[in-house]
Amino acid sequence: MDRIQINKVKEFDGKTVTVAGFVHEVRDLKSMQFLVLRDTTGDLQVTVFKNKDCEPLNKIVSSITIQSSIVIKGKVHIDSFVKLGGVEILPESIDIVGAAASPLPIDMTAVTESGRDIRLDWRFLDLRDKKRQMIFKVQTTAEMAMREFWVQNGFIEIHSPKLVPNPSESGAELFELDYFGGKAYLAQSPQTYKQMAIASGFEKVFEIGPVFRANKSSTNRHDTEFTSVDCEFAWIDSVEEVMAFEEKWIHHFLTQVKEKHGDQIKELFDREVIVPSLPFPRITMTEAKAIIKSLKYEVPAETKGDLDPTAERLLGKYIQEKHGHPFVFVTEFPVSIRPFYHMFAKDKKSTLSFDLLWNGLEVTTGAQREHRYKVVIEQAIGKGLIPKTALDKQGNVVESKIPEGLKSYLDCFNYGCPPHGGFGFGLSRMLMNILGYENVREVTYIYRGVDRIHP
């Protein structure tokens, strides 16, 4: 269809063009009819006079229901009196190509917006809102910039399997399914398979794809399916290289988000997109705890040495005030709260791993991984995942003692796996941070949670 997008209409003053979109508003006055037409680029006033010549058009306008999709051919008229962008279109023809039933099942006017639950039931109507469309425009730009940065740095894109033979993480919160008489699980993370790609000699890999958690919580932050952003790369000397890469990568995509959408985000959300300076501040877990303590907050004992969301928020605020920076890497997490495959520091108490907080919200866990076969087995024994007998008295691996579920993952380290590290990054938390949303349900295209598998 040879149509003009609404943000370009102004360039066609006096010319006849075709525009198309949803009818956002209809005002049928005594001597005039007005429509507000909306496409993904903006709103446009459509003006129809009431007179003999316009009678057929007047009839059509009178029959139009809100949210119908229509195609208009008409003359563009620049007029500074028109509140909506100083331009209007005077139709020659109006074609109702998709009539909307009336009334609408949800209230779509900004002032009296329906509740979230009914909005999510009717997500396709909910998403016709400009702010909500902006979420997915930002997502598109950010992901494209992420991939661009990876590809420019020689990364290979992988699509790891989501049907997996074993639980990828703790074993809890797993979706299980029948697989031709056997069992399969839905991947909770691409961790195993991105490390397998490193063992395959891919050197640098990335993946953006779905992961699944059979999560019973129903908070602002919980979902059962989300998009995980992951990368992993070989031939590193330290976890510092992983952090140095991530901060440049974030700097790159935030620069592009600001360039492409900064003005509109300001207009719609009243928020600035902050492109952070490099390098980001780094503090150790010990330093983080001292700061939290100095702020008179006591982290609950259940976290077992980790930070809880409140501590993270306080820390983020502290770093913002002290260093004027929205990001902070927290490093040297204790062994007790990290998985066995993170590389342990020489003291075997802390790990070569980190979290990244953005405005006090955790958006990344990253680490150098342990790539040495015997060492990773020793660490798995330490976590109680493998029986002690898997290492004999001489420190040699007894393969028959390795549990079936870990075997093919650990095999990767037995045939020349290079040193490597990587991180996972939360796409929905990024969107919440950029646009100021508090609930993951708002920034997910079609949300899935314990209480929602529809639509």
Added chain:
Amino acid sequence: MDRIQINKVKEFDGKTVTVAGFVHEVRDLKSMQFLVLRDTTGDLQVTVFKNKDCEPLNKIVSSITIQSSIVIKGKVHIDSFVKLGGVEILPESIDIVGAAASPLPIDMTAVTESGRDIRLDWRFLDLRDKKRQMIFKVQTTAEMAMREFWVQNGFIEIHSPKLVPNPSESGAELFELDYFGGKAYLAQSPQTYKQMAIASGFEKVFEIGPVFRANKSSTNRHDTEFTSVDCEFAWIDSVEEVMAFEEKWIHHFLTQVKEKHGDQIKELFDREVIVPSLPFPRITMTEAKAIIKSLKYEVPAETKGDLDPTAERLLGKYIQEKHGHPFVFVTEFPVSIRPFYHMFAKDKKSTLSFDLLWNGLEVTTGAQREHRYKVVIEQAIGKGLIPKTALDKQGNVVESKIPEGLKSYLDCFNYGCPPHGGFGFGLSRMLMNILGYENVREVTYIYRGVDRIHP
């Protein structure tokens, strides 16, 4: 790590550099030791003399097992006598960072390659082969170029849910799972959700993501999880617009694949990357059948009016000979073999849909969709998916008669859905076509099929 990739080593003649990779070959001769070091960019000869000074290095080399990962610091020496690219490195230090167990579980020399099944069991070793790495480099470049083309044309990226409340297609070949006491299914296609994005006013959307089919067949072409490449766009006047977009999109990504990898594909696979001329040939189903008939092939009756793989191959060959073109759009598929949501032609016998064949292999099904609520319901009634009573005598929809499983999909057409169309594209079939593989198992990173859920 401050290393040089092997394809850059030649630029450092006489200088000391660090290189890293897998040991692909060791030759321990009387007066010399040779290693072949491989990284993702190429192979490099490592030369160690046997003399007093080199004794510590000689010891290390003697201890190195094939496929270990090592880091070498040494002097680059250009020498036209060196068969492997006319350059070698003379090490000062050799560091075995990941020792490989010996013997290897599969034969990794090209001449005596292990059988496919055992290779797939040890996929991470199998993938260290240059040809197999090239598969995923081509995949990376192609996908990046696809997305670039979409984004340049104003498309929004979506991640549609893979946990779905209803079967997306026929209801057969579905993976089912327990969802907190209820049922959920794994998405067989993003069709429903990309059309929902159109109803959301996204106008143009794309997605590259996994889909799932509980497929019991174990042929060269069958898998249970694969990467689907999808797009959908609104405000079209005809299915021709969908085909015109797809051929430009294919032209764009094949141009980039040829530019970036054409020479190496020639070298490794002895194949030319063909960038097809525009427009692609188009023939109707009626014409296609006449051609098949003239070639004396009879399509088996089971296809119910569709083409079978043999007919597609013959047709591809015919078009190649007649028009010198590797692609052909076959249009006007009969209503009987297309789903209810494809737009029917005025005669209600054929649909505004197409398949795209590439070297006689079907890589796309596309269509203009039916976006009018009553018409799509009428078509679903015609297919027996909805009871006749869902339309009353006046032709009005009786919502209570619409099956629960179709309701939220059909709702999308009741509130002003614009005209739209789109297509799905097979990533693995693309790779098979470009590189000449016959089996989907070879071009999938980690293959999943009825008989394979490992590794």
